[in-house]
Amino acid sequence: xxxxxxxxxxxxxxxxxxxxxxxxxxxxxxPFATGLVSFNGEAPSDWISExxxxxxxxxxxxxxxxxxxxxxxxxxxxxxxxxxxxNGIRVVxxxxxxxEIGDIVSFRFSGKLVIHRVVEKGxxxxxxxxxxxxxxxxxxxxxxxxxxxxxxxxxxxx
Numbered sequence: 267x268x269x270x271x272x273x274x275x276x277x278x279x280x281x282x283x284x285x286x287x288x289x290x291x292x293x294x295x296x297p298f299a300t301g302l303v304s305f306n307g308e309a310p311s312d313w314i315s316e317x318x319x320x321x322x323x324x325x326x327x328x329x330x331x332x333x334x335x336x337x338x339x340x341x342x343x344x345x346x347x348x349x350x351x352x353n354g355i356r357v358v359x360x361x362x363x364x365x366e367i368g369d370i371v372s373f374r375f376s377g378k379l380v381i382h383r384v385v386e387k388g389x390x391x392x393x394x395x396x397x398x399x400x401x402x403x404x405x406x407x408x409x410x411x412x413x414x415x416x417x418x419x420x421x422x423x424x
Contacts, residue, residue, distance in 0.1 A: 308367045310368050310370055311369055313330075331357070333355050333420070334357075335355060336355075338381065345401070353422070354421070358416065359418050369384045371416075374414050382403075384397070384398055385397050386406075393411070395410065396411075
């Protein structure tokens with residue numbers, strides 16, 4: 267009897283979660299939360315060299331080719347690194363060799379742009395794969411392929 271209640275609860279929770287994030291946050295990258303766990307993994311790779319940072323008294327210039335700005339939905343899966351109010355600087359990676367464990371990537375998942383950290387990189391019978399996971403999530407997102415990755419976050423402004 268308890269099993270049925272738990273199953274109904276989980277189905278309802280997941281359904282509401284997907285519907286809520288699907289309608290409430292169009293146009294933003296969604297760090298999808300599946301549970302609360304503290305991140306204890308690799309830091310992102312260094313995409314910006316000191317030579318690309320130009321400091322003036324009244325401004326900072328970052329020399330980053332093909333960069334764009336992103337904003338985030340307040341899901342909590344990437345806290346404290348990303349949440350509503352943060353602005354990300356992102357680039358489109360040109361090859362799978364550029365994406366490393368620890369990098370924060372935006373990828374297509376069920377029609378949404380999700381942003382999570384790469385926690386594993388490997389090769390299987392289909393080629394190179396990446397496993398991503400939110401810093402506060404219990405479960406990984408499973409394997410994704412390079413063609414699913416749209417951006418790598420190279421900086422965050424708060």
